[in-house]
Amino acid sequence: MSHEFFLEVSGLGKDFAPVAFTRGPVVRAVQDVSFRIRRGEVVGLVGESGSGKTTIGRMVAQLIEPTSGSIRFDGVETTSLTRRELRRLHARVQYIFQDPFASLSPRMTIGEILMEGLDIQRIGSKSERVTKATESLASVDLPPDAICRYPHEFSGGQRQRIGIARALTLAPDLIVADEPVSALDVSIQAQIVNLLRDLQMRLGLTMLFIAHDLAVVEYVADTVIVLYLGRIMEMAPSRALYASPQHPYTRALLSAVPSPDPSRHTVRQILKGDIPSPANPPSGCVFRTRCPVAVEACANVVPPLREGAKGHFKACIRDDLD
Amino acid sequence: MNAEPILEISGLTTVFRIGDGEIAAVRDLSLAVATGETVALVGESGSGKSVTSLSIMGLLPRGVGRIAAGKVQLRRKSGELVELQSLGGEALRRVRGNDIGMVFQEPLTSLNPVYTIGEQIAEPIRIHLGKSHREALADAIQRLEDVGIPDPRRRARQYPHELSGGMRQRATIAMALACNPTLLIADEPTTALDVTIQAQILDLLGQLQKERGMGMLFVTHNLGVVAEIADRVAVMYAGSVVETGSVARVFSHPRHPYTKGLMRSVPRLGTATLLKEAGTPLPTIAGSVPSLMNLPQGCPFAPRCPYRIEACSEAYPKLADAGEGQLSRCIRWQEI
Ligand SMILES: Nc1ncnc2c1ncn2[C@@H]1O[C@H](COP(=O)(O)OP(=O)(O)OP(=O)(O)O)[C@@H](O)[C@H]1O
Ligand SMILES: Nc1ncnc2c1ncn2[C@@H]1O[C@H](COP(=O)(O)OP(=O)(O)OP(=O)(O)O)[C@@H](O)[C@H]1O
């Protein structure tokens, strides 16, 4: 059975309770998030620090449990799965981490790292596992002799390639890539973005690509979701989002990215104030305390995510902005 | 801009002891910052930007790092010229925080968690300017106001952990400016911040610099930030300045293959979609940064350089004058 949408997330929410023995407030990390990913599609998730990107990624990858809402894989509701079924699901969703240094065990050879997942899932014979590992190394353009070397012998970019290779060995249905290039130098970032795009096209990967940098997501993502304080502000096909952003927050975010081209300097819109604490988000529209076009009504209701042009959604009550 | 330099570095070479040998983390670096001018030091991780700023401030780790050659000359507020590399600890402390203000990437490393914000800003004012406790605290509150912190009186009584990341960075800027320095050294001051907060801080620094006519040395790996804030730029690669000149010239007509490659590989909003639709990969620089332990012979960029010829591996290229103040450490600069 194969559903058009491989992943369907609806009404997803996550609250974090205060640390034990403190009377801190509950953190509303993610609230009422819904989106879908088609097979072979890449959805980009962008937002500033603390907006809930990693929390969403971890819920999708079944690493943490949602407080509310549902996650369906291939039409199957995951909150109702047994332990055993969940374990099988784990192999189908792979997570690529931001920090290529911290995410690879220093004492394991690259070969052991790549085969770990296959070993755990008891997939294939020993020699088949080696073949799989060598294949995924080749697909990320690393030499076969890397298999018996250790992580510290590789540069940051190469380690991120190893992280990608590890995710590929299990031939997952979905990859959650959490800021896979944020820790890398500019000249290496583009190499990895190209690699991910190339793999995605060749292998038809379905991917949730998380980044705080709008410019990084653009090349990989078919659809982009913009988050702020745990909520979706805007969601649109990549081209439309960059060419005609609709939500005031997306516009501000795009305008805040400094351009290296001296000739392209336009007047920048600088948002005032700080991002409020997710422990105490503003009522109504969560962006209203910094929104340059907020009106009184913005405090009253949480703006629903509404579709304007086809496939272009925004959560803002104002339709009178050009 | 031909104002007189506040800071003039010439032929700086800084080495670190590693095992039995030494590596040059900064190699033959020359740079000047004039009054009212912002100079950016840009380069990828490990290229020697922070080591350069630590060398200026005399903050190299003792027994491990040292200035092996070169001169770092500073014009103090009094007009006196001093050579920082030959000053002793006590004399250097009188310069740091007084004539030179410093801002680092992580505000929490420059703020002490057990003192209030106000006390921390007041301290250098008392020490360097000899003001009383009360006067210094009043000045500190004024500084907090200068950097756009709302309700400065209340904030002065708070501790660092009670402030958001952006607010803390404003507080460290207030501390750096406490004694009205003539030179501000900012090492990745916005790297840990969100992009909307980064925009606020860049705006603030630009404004403060203009008002006070300070010189500013701004260290960053972000070319967009350089274009936003700096007048001149020095591009570093593996410890060497490979190209320098006005931002306008260097960024629009780079004369070094590394600068050119870097400019091409910066993701630009709106252009990736076009490349994607055309099926073209993003431009990249092949390979990775060499380790300082085994730098290639001759030009350090040679293994990754599309313009490489045999002569490139023969000698370490000199900085060639490409005109209008632009210098390139490439033997083929005329063809770039
Ligand atoms: N285990 C946890 N316990 C308590 N709070 C948490 C936990 N994990 C995340 N949070 C909080 O939830 C909110 C969302 O965090 P999350 O890590 O998802 O953000 P993010 O968008 O990935 O940010 P970043 O860009 O910094 O990685 C933050 O306020 C964070 O402090
Ligand atoms: N204490 C130290 N001991 C040995 N080597 C050091 C030390 N500090 C820095 N280095 C080396 O000096 C080189 C330059 O480092 P530096 O910190 O100046 O880089 P950077 O350009 O500031 O990079 P980043 O963008 O990562 O901050 C690096 O190769 C680094 O490993």
Ligand code: SF4
């Ligand atoms: S709903 Fe109001 S506050 Fe929110 S983005 Fe729209 S105009 Fe701004």
Ligand code: SF4
């Ligand atoms: S000197 Fe040679 S290798 Fe170095 S940048 Fe110039 S052309 Fe390239």
Ligand SMILES: [Mg+2]
């Ligand atoms: Mg995260």
Ligand SMILES: [Mg+2]
């Ligand atoms: Mg540094």
